Amino acid sequence: MKTFICGFGTIGQSVAKILKEKQEFFLDRYGEPLVVVGALDSKSFTVNPDGLNADELLSTKKTTGMVGDKPYKNIKDALNAVDFDILIEVTSTDIYTGGVGLDNIRYALKNGKDVVTANKGPLALRYKELINLADEHGRYLLFEGTVGGAMPIINLNKYDLAGQQIKSIRGIFNGTCNYILTKMDDGQPFEQALREAQQQGYAEADPTSDVEGYDSACKVVILANSIFGRNATFNDVDITGITSINSDAVALAKANGMVIRLIGEVSATKLEVAPRLIPRGHPLSLPGTLNTAEIITEYAGPITVSGIGAGGPETASAILSDIIDIMDVRIGE
Numbered sequence: 001m002k003t004f005i006c007g008f009g010t011i012g013q014s015v016a017k018i019l020k021e022k023q024e025f026f027l028d029r030y031g032e033p034l035v036v037v038g039a040l041d042s043k044s045f046t047v048n049p050d051g052l053n054a055d056e057l058l059s060t061k062k063t064t065g066m067v068g069d070k071p072y073k074n075i076k077d078a079l080n081a082v083d084f085d086i087l088i089e090v091t092s093t094d095i096y097t098g099g100v101g102l103d104n105i106r107y108a109l110k111n112g113k114d115v116v117t118a119n120k121g122p123l124a125l126r127y128k129e130l131i132n133l134a135d136e137h138g139r140y141l142l143f144e145g146t147v148g149g150a151m152p153i154i155n156l157n158k159y160d161l162a163g164q165q166i167k168s169i170r171g172i173f174n175g176t177c178n179y180i181l182t183k184m185d186d187g188q189p190f191e192q193a194l195r196e197a198q199q200q201g202y203a204e205a206d207p208t209s210d211v212e213g214y215d216s217a218c219k220v221v222i223l224a225n226s227i228f229g230r231n232a233t234f235n236d237v238d239i240t241g242i243t244s245i246n247s248d249a250v251a252l253a254k255a256n257g258m259v260i261r262l263i264g265e266v267s268a269t270k271l272e273v274a275p276r277l278i279p280r281g282h283p284l285s286l287p288g289t290l291n292t293a294e295i296i297t298e299y300a301g302p303i304t305v306s307g308i309g310a311g312g313p314e315t316a317s318a319i320l321s322d323i324i325d326i327m328d329v330r331i332g333e
Helices: 010-021 023-030 054-064 075-079 099-110 120-136 154-160 175-185 190-199 214-228 247-255 312-330
Strands: 002-006 035-040 044-047 086-089 114-117 166-172 258-267 271-279 290-297 302-308
Touching (some): 002 010, 002 075, 010 023, 010 035, 010 054, 010 312, 023 312, 035 054, 035 075, 075 099, 086 099, 099 120, 114 120, 114 312, 120 214, 154 214, 166 214, 175 190, 175 247, 175 258, 175 290, 214 258, 214 271, 247 258
Parallel strands (some): 002 086
Antiparallel strands (some): 166 258, 166 290, 258 271, 290 302
């Protein structure tokens, strides 16, 4: 099996490293390796039909800022430069247009490639189109890493909770907001907590997507479509961010044994992201940067999962699980 890593930032580099470390696992499970034959960043690409050396890719990226020595004007030219089976699409997320990731996923599916992605934008905007395209061409489009990073939620609902109705899912889907609100619990004003989040690398220089709730809304849409069978887009979500929360509101909540958390909620009829009062000690009162989700099920009652919601190795772990799902089917064909 051959794969092409499209996007070589933090996640793409972590994927390359983990796939190298897991070669013995692939050989034991499938009797053959998983070979990375192509890698691409925003400026360059490199291919080798016999397989690329992960250490060399990472070293080149670190020393030159580019993954390879081949420039390109059109990503399709890079994708056509070598034959592969699975596209790993981890380019930067664009929640407004879907960005190049949307074009890359469409192109791969149309050309008979399976796709694993952690890119929220395309799925938040064009979920049904992309799933239909995958079905039309007999391909897989898997995306565990788009919601909650290392937190297992999509496959948990799809496989382990198969056969029973999922009534609703509520969760903390943005670690940056949770970090800021946790700092506000300790008495910091919003602006100071945001600056600290930026200094720690949890928030971008432009934190709009996080603090206005847009990132959480993308994840809510993906859950709505993949688990509840809806045909929603980002524009269907009622969104309220955390920028209007002040120290007085946090103090009042604290005095009543509550905390404020940015909660995404999805059901058959609801799509919402908004600050909510959560009792201290409740699973959704979780502090820090973790993501968590409470799944209300038909028979199993409430189930809570949590995990690191972002980061290279953490998101790459979700990508690895999706790759294994594909290989389990394809190798046996």
